[in-house]
Amino acid sequence: xxxxxxxxxxxxxxxxxxxxxxxxxxxxxxxxxxxxxxxxxxxxxxxxxxxxxxxxxxxxxxxxxxxxxxxxxxxxxxxxxxxxxxxxxxxxxxxxxxxxxxxxxxxxxxxxxxxxxxxxxxxxxxxxxxxxxxxxxxxxxxxxxxxxxxxxxxxxxxxxxxxxxxxxxxxxxxxxxxxxxxxxxxxxxxxxxxxxxxxxxxxxxxxxxxxxxxxxxxxxxxxxxxxxxxxxxxxxxxxxxxxxxxxxxxxxxxxxxxxxxxxxxxxxxxxxxxxxxxxxxxxxxxxxxxxxxxxxxxxxxxxxxxxxxxxxxxxxxxxxxxxxxxxxxxxxxxxxxxxxxxxxxxxxxxxxxxxxxxxxxxxxxxxxxxxxxxxxxxxxxxxxxxxxxxxxxxxxxxxxxxxxxxxxxxxxxxxxxxxxxxxxxxxxxxxxxxxxxxxxxxxxxxxxxxxxxxxxxxxxxxxxxxxxxxxxxxxxxxxxxxxxxxxxxxxxxxxxxxxxxxxxxxxxxxxxx
Amino acid sequence: xxxxxxxxxxxxxxxxxxxxxxxxxxxxxxxxxxxxxxxxxxxxxxxxxxxxxxxxxxxxxxxxxxxxxxxxxxxxxxxxxxxxxxxxxxxxxxxxxxxxxxxxxxxxxxxxxxxxxxxxxxxxxxxxxxxxxxxxxxxxxxxxxxxxxxxxxxxxxxxxxxxxxxxxxxxxxxxxxxxxxxxxxxxxxxxxxxxxxxxxxxxxxxxxxxxxxxxxxxxxxxxxxxxxxxxxxxxxxxxxxxxxxxxxxxxxxxxxxxxxxxxxxxxxxxxxxxxxxxxxxxxxxxxxxxxxxxxxxxxxxxxxxxxxxxxxxxxxxxxxxxxxxxxxxxxxxxxxxxxxxxxxxxxxxx
Numbered sequence: 001x002x003x004x005x006x007x008x009x010x011x012x013x014x015x016x017x018x019x020x021x022x023x024x025x026x027x028x029x030x031x032x033x034x035x036x037x038x039x040x041x042x043x044x045x046x047x048x049x050x051x052x053x054x055x056x057x058x059x060x061x062x063x064x065x066x067x068x069x070x071x072x073x074x075x076x077x078x079x080x081x082x083x084x085x086x087x088x089x090x091x092x093x094x095x096x097x098x099x100x101x102x103x104x105x106x107x108x109x110x111x112x113x114x115x116x117x118x119x120x121x122x123x124x125x126x127x128x129x130x131x132x133x134x135x136x137x138x139x140x141x142x143x144x145x146x147x148x149x150x151x152x153x154x155x156x157x158x159x160x161x162x163x164x165x166x167x168x169x170x171x172x173x174x175x176x177x178x179x180x181x182x183x184x185x186x187x188x189x190x191x192x193x194x195x196x197x198x199x200x201x202x203x204x205x206x207x208x209x210x211x212x213x214x215x216x217x218x219x220x221x222x223x224x225x226x227x228x229x230x231x232x233x234x235x236x237x238x239x240x241x242x243x244x245x246x247x248x249x250x251x252x253x254x255x256x257x258x259x260x261x262x263x264x265x266x267x268x269x270x271x272x273x274x275x276x277x278x279x280x281x282x283x284x285x286x287x288x289x290x291x292x293x294x295x296x297x298x299x300x301x302x303x304x305x306x307x308x309x310x311x312x313x314x315x316x317x318x319x320x321x322x323x324x325x326x327x328x329x330x331x332x333x334x335x336x337x338x339x340x341x342x343x344x345x346x347x348x349x350x351x352x353x354x355x356x357x358x359x360x361x362x363x364x365x366x367x368x369x370x371x372x373x374x375x376x377x378x379x380x381x382x383x384x385x386x387x388x389x390x391x392x393x394x395x396x397x398x399x400x401x402x403x404x405x406x407x408x409x410x411x412x413x414x415x416x417x418x419x420x421x422x423x424x425x426x427x428x429x430x431x432x433x434x435x436x437x438x439x440x441x442x443x444x445x446x447x448x449x450x451x452x453x454x455x456x457x458x459x460x461x462x463x464x465x466x467x468x469x470x471x472x473x474x475x476x477x478x479x480x481x482x483x484x485x486x487x488x489x490x491x492x493x494x495x496x497x498x499x500x501x502x503x504x505x506x507x508x509x510x511x512x513x
Numbered sequence: 514x515x516x517x518x519x520x521x522x523x524x525x526x527x528x529x530x531x532x533x534x535x536x537x538x539x540x541x542x543x544x545x546x547x548x549x550x551x552x553x554x555x556x557x558x559x560x561x562x563x564x565x566x567x568x569x570x571x572x573x574x575x576x577x578x579x580x581x582x583x584x585x586x587x588x589x590x591x592x593x594x595x596x597x598x599x600x601x602x603x604x605x606x607x608x609x610x611x612x613x614x615x616x617x618x619x620x621x622x623x624x625x626x627x628x629x630x631x632x633x634x635x636x637x638x639x640x641x642x643x644x645x646x647x648x649x650x651x652x653x654x655x656x657x658x659x660x661x662x663x664x665x666x667x668x669x670x671x672x673x674x675x676x677x678x679x680x681x682x683x684x685x686x687x688x689x690x691x692x693x694x695x696x697x698x699x700x701x702x703x704x705x706x707x708x709x710x711x712x713x714x715x716x717x718x719x720x721x722x723x724x725x726x727x728x729x730x731x732x733x734x735x736x737x738x739x740x741x742x743x744x745x746x747x748x749x750x751x752x753x754x755x756x757x758x759x760x761x762x763x764x765x766x767x768x769x770x771x772x773x774x775x776x777x778x779x780x781x782x783x784x785x786x787x788x789x790x791x792x793x794x795x796x797x798x799x800x801x802x803x804x805x806x807x808x809x810x811x812x813x814x815x816x817x818x819x820x821x822x823x824x825x826x827x828x829x830x831x832x833x834x835x836x837x838x839x840x841x842x843x844x845x846x847x848x849x850x851x852x853x854x855x856x857x858x859x860x861x862x863x
């Protein structure tokens with residue numbers, strides 16, 4: 001095997017924070033290497049050095065034996081290194097072809113050679129199985145398609161080494177599977193790949209070799225075939241992490257009930273005749289491929305908008321007004337799907353973010369004036385009680401990491417003592433340690449008698465936390481199955497809309513009761 | 514070279530930034546003064562002397578500061594909530610016209626002065642509000658960009674004023690000059706200094722600045738309007754009623770600009786003409802930006818702007834340099850201020 005890329009004892013410091021220390025790494029032709037590490041382990045920094053975004057303080061980067069000049073992205077591109085960023089760098093108002101051509105032609109050329117560009121793009125797209133319409137506007141594409149465009153952009157520049165920064169962070173499980181299939185095919189065409197991830201299952205299924213980073217150092221390197229999820233988890237976190245076990249449920253009275261709820265358009269996909277019951281002390285898990293109505297369902301229960309028809313009952317009472325203050329006052333705690341876009345306001349202080357959704361309550365305001373002392377005290381309590389690291393009451397919340405932001409959200413929701421918890425994708429994008437923490441809190445809420453509506457695309461999470469599981473497909477809810485009977489195949493069928501098996505189980509279950 | 518956002522912009526920096534910006538602007542404008550053939554230091558000395566060197570200078574400067582504080586506040590509250598009210602000029606004029614129209618009702622003139630003043634101020638503010646609520650309604654209902662609508666409404670407003678003061682509201686005793694009937698005596702604002710133009714409007718403006726500061730930093734309304742401006746989606750998730758919050762912001766912003774017009778006509782001029790405002794509405798935008806949208810900072814920015822304009826007049830008489838230098842300095846300080854705000858929030862790294 002030929003060595004195509006070699007990073008030799010890279011060290012990078014930001015002030016007195018060492019992001020990478022003496023990191024060495026190599027990549028052979030046709031190989032897929034996974035760079036595994038928790039958030040903040042220094043994965044992205046390392047790849048940015050390789051790609052010339054940052055200059056290393058020490059160490060060298062060699063591509064096919066030739067040393068790359070530090071800090072020059074252009075040199076990296078010319079040497080055949082392509083990078084696919086986690087947050088896409090595409091212009092939404094341009095077409096796929098225009099996005100791919102941007103930056104490939106000299107600025108003072110009078111007109112761009114579209115015909116040749118198109119031919120090359122179509123050829124690449126065929127060769128690597130990356131299907132995409134060259135004339136589609138990027139704003140009309142799905143996230144999965146945008147990612148394909150990003151990859152094509154790199155390939156168009158004749159990349160032979162491709163670096164993907166958390167490529168599946170924004171993809172659904174299906175899209176991720178098809179992405180990895182494509183990547184595997186690309187290596188057969190002579191490409192070499194590094195992908196950054198903190199998800200163990202995709203590292204296990206998609207890579208040839210794993211390099212584990214922790215606190216900026218390489219702590220281990222394993223052939224994927226010779227390691228296990230458990231070992232990698234321990235290496236990554238530095239200690240044994242165990243997701244909490246779910247004790248048996250003691251379901252009580254029905255706390256939340258939806259009867260034939262229908263809603264069109266708002267917040268994404270529509271809902272059609274959705275009925276469900278959530279009891280005290282149980283967790284109802286809702287799985288599904290994104291875009292099938294789970295966002296709409298979460299928004300509806302959270303009080304963001306009213307249903308077009310049907311009724312929502314809390315504690316047997318019909319909800320009189322569908323707005324956020326009423327939902328919260330009725331005992332609904334809401335963990336939003338998107339922490340940054342929906343859950344927090346980055347440029348406001350931590351304390352403001354902690355109390356904004358309950359600012360109308362007499363705990364935090366009187367006659368329209370904010371009770372600042374009370375609000376700050378409550379925030380202090382959340383920061384202490386939920387171990388929100390790096391947070392200060394007056395600091396802007398954007399400075400927090402994803403995991404700590406989620407802790408703050410959990411704190412503000414749970415400290416209000418909700419009887420119903422709506423958790424939408426509660427551990428999306430979090431690392432293993434943080435996920436365990438979130439799960440513990442959700443089980444704790446269930447343990448003290450709250451009903452938890454868990455909406456998640458992460459099947460492991462749903463199986464681990466839920467007592468009953470339903471799938472949402474095209475705005476309709478499948479029959480419920482008990483978590484004990486769930487396996488990947490059955491859940492797959494349910495998410496695909498084949499509910500015969502689930503119906504049988506539900507009927508059997510009802511019979512047993 | 515790259516820019517990194519500072520984690521915690523220090524307090525010293527946030528205060529030093531605007532001062533540095535103003536100094537930088539003065540240095541650049543100083544170069545222009547030097548090119549025009551005068552000694553910049555002497556010129557600035559004369560500007561300060563013109564603005565503060567005499568009883569007349571001081572009273573003129575403060576008279577000029579008054580409407581600028583109010584239009585500055587109007588822009589600042591709106592911009593905080595990302596409501597781009599560029600229509601301060603139109604709201605100012607219609608606020609002024611409302612007072613004159615209101616004064617035509619005989620019963621108003623017969624009221625005791627405090628009551629007449631209060632009613633006229635309210636009339637001006639309400640008309641200013643209405644003029645901003647229309648574009649806001651278009652934005653909320655149809656998504657029409659309020660930058661365009663508020664800006665264009667300025668021309669509509671000024672032409673409407675012109676229509677009225679040459680027609681229905683024309684003063685028959687003004688020897689044919691296009692000016693409105695005068696405000697009734699009962700509605701004139703009392704003078705703060707005898708034999709000067711300085712009037713009680715200054716106190717109203719200062720009180721409003723404190724009130725706006727309090728509203729923004731201490732009330733539920735202030736918190737919600739900031740949330741709505743910074744991240745509407747998250748604000749909606751937290752239950753902030755976006756429409757209602759923006760309507761309240763528009764009432765405050767339009768009301769302040771209308772109030773500025775009302776106070777100007779009741780305190781200084783006594784009647785409405787189409788040159789009542791030397792762009793007070795537009796200057797308010799500059800002042801709000803200079804103050805970094807801080808209501809207390811607006812007072813300082815308005816004073817700075819007024820000093821430049823009043824002082825430049827007398828400086829230009831003494832040195833025969835065009836008084837446009839005041840415009841240049843204020844405009845330049847806006848540019849340097851934008852740079853300074855940026856540098857206060859980001860650090861430069863290599």
